[in-house]
Amino acid sequence: MKAKTIKEIIASETEIEQATVRGWVRNRRGSKNVAFIALNDGSTLESIQIVVDFAVLSEESMKGINVGASLIAKGALKFSQGGKQRFELMATEIQLIGSADPEKYPLQPKKHSLEFLREIAHLRFRTNTFSAINRIRHNLIFAIHQYFNNQGFYNIHTPIITASDAEGAGEMFRVTTLPDINPPLTEEGKVNYREDFFGRPTNLTVSGQLEAELAALALGKVYTFGPTFRAENSNTTRHLAEFWMIEPEVAFYDLNDNMDLAEDMLKYVIKYILDHCREDLEFLSNRQQEEEKTKKAEEKSLELIEKLLFVVNNDFERVTYTQAIEILKNSNHNKKKKFEYIIDEWGADLQSEHERYLVEKHFKKPVILTDYPKGIKAFYMRVNEDDKTVRAMDILFPGIGEIVGGSQREERYEVLLSKMKDMHIPEEEMFWYLDTRRFGTVPHSGFGLGFERLMLFITGMGNIRDVIPFPRFPKSAEF
C-alpha cells in the first residue's frame, strides 16, 4: 500500500488506528519514561510528533534516532495531549533507515545563518526555511504555466545552445568540444571554430526572446520558461549566472496590451501563492519579522502577506521615462543632493537609487516605466513617433528593482534594418529574424520576467542565491 505523507496524515478528521510515517528526524527529546521525535518528510512545514513510550518500546529503540536520521514509524494516530499539535503518532514500531552521526551532522535544531546554509546547499533543503522556499518555488512555476495555459498561450522551448551573439543581453558562456590544449588553429593563429562541434562558435542562451518572436508570428500567443545564462561578473543579491526566465511574446499586442498582460500575470501568480502556500508564507513572514527585530521602525519592511496582498489589490503606477525624470528632478531628495548621481538632463539611464526612490518613496507601489530614450535600450524595440524614445517598459518592484523588462518590438523592416546597422548588429547572421519582418510582419510585444527575482519578492528573502536550489555565480558552481 502506498504510504501517506505527513501532510495527508495530519489533515485527517479522526484518529487513525494504524498509520505509517516516513521521514527525517528534526529533533528529539526524552525523559525517563517517554521520548518524543519530531519527524518531517517535506510534504508540509509541520513535523509530526512521534511518541515513544518506554512501556511499549524499549529504550534501545531510540538508539541512533538523532537529528538528521531517517526512519519509518508505525502506530496509532491519536489526538495529541500536548498543545502544539493536533495529532501525534503513538509508536509501536520504529525502524531506523539511515543514521546521521550527531558529531558530524551540521544541522542543529536551532537557527543557522543563511551564509552557513549556503555552504551546505546539499543539506539546506532539510531546514524549514528552504523547504518552504522550494515548495513555494514549485507552486510558482505551476501557477505561471497555469496562467498562460488559461490565457491560450503555447509554451515554446527555445534553444539553450545558440550561435547568435547579437542579442546584446550580456556576456555569454562559450560552448565547445575543442580540446583545452592545442586547439585547431586557423592560418592567422586563432582558434578554428570550423572544427568545433557545431562548425561555428556557440554559446549558452542569454534570452529566448528572438526565437519566441518567430513562434509568436505564427502561433499568436507564446511563452518560454527556460534556463538563461549570463557570464557577467556581477556579485549582487539579485544576479545569478544561471537563472530561469519567463518570456511571453504576443502577435498584435501593443505596449499597453503588453503592460496589461504583465500586470495581470504577476497578480494572478502572487494570488495563487497566497491561496496555496499560506502556511509557508506565514513561516517566512515570521522569520523576516524576527530577523528585522533589531532594525529601526523606518527600516522595517511591510509584513510579507500584507505586502503581497497590496500588490494584488492595487494597480501598478504607469509613468513614462520623461515623467519620471521630472518627478526625480523636482524631488526634495534631488534638490538636497541626496542622490549620488544628480538628475540633471534627459537621456541618462536611471540608477538604482532613482528607481528605488520612485518605487519606495514616491509612489510606494510597483511602477511601470515606459518610453525610454532609444539610445539606452536594445535594437529591437519599436521607435516612437518622436524618434527619440522607444516603446519599452520596465516593471520595478519595491526592494527588488527591475523584475520585468519588455517592449513592443520593431516590426517595420526598414526601421529595424537601419537600427541594426547603427548599433552594429550583424544583419547577415540575423537573416531569420529580419525575415519575419519581410514576410507578413505584424506589431507584437513581449517581456522577460526574472523568475528568481519574483521568488525574492514573494518569499521576502534578501539574497537571490537563497531562492534557487543550487545557485551559480562568479567563482561558484558547487554541488
Place this chain on the structure above:
RNA sequence: UCCUCCUUAGCUCAGUUGGUUAGAGCAUCUGACUGUUAAUCAGAGGGUCCAUGGUUCAAGUCCAUGAGGGGGAGCCA
C-alpha cells in the same frame, strides 16, 4: 570589476591599550528528570584564532599580500 565590512570551538559570537593557561551561549557526550515542544537541570570533552610574510622581548590583537564570505555600486532579469 570597484567601494566597504568580516573571518576565533560543529554553529552564533565576545576577546580591553599588544602581556601569563583562549571565553560564552547553543550543539555534542554522560547523568538526572512523571508528556516534552528549539524541554529543563548538573557535569565533561571540544581550538591550525583563514593563509603566508613582517614589526616586536611578546601578536587572536598591529602592518602587508593572498584566499573565502557579507553588504553596497555597476551590468541586468
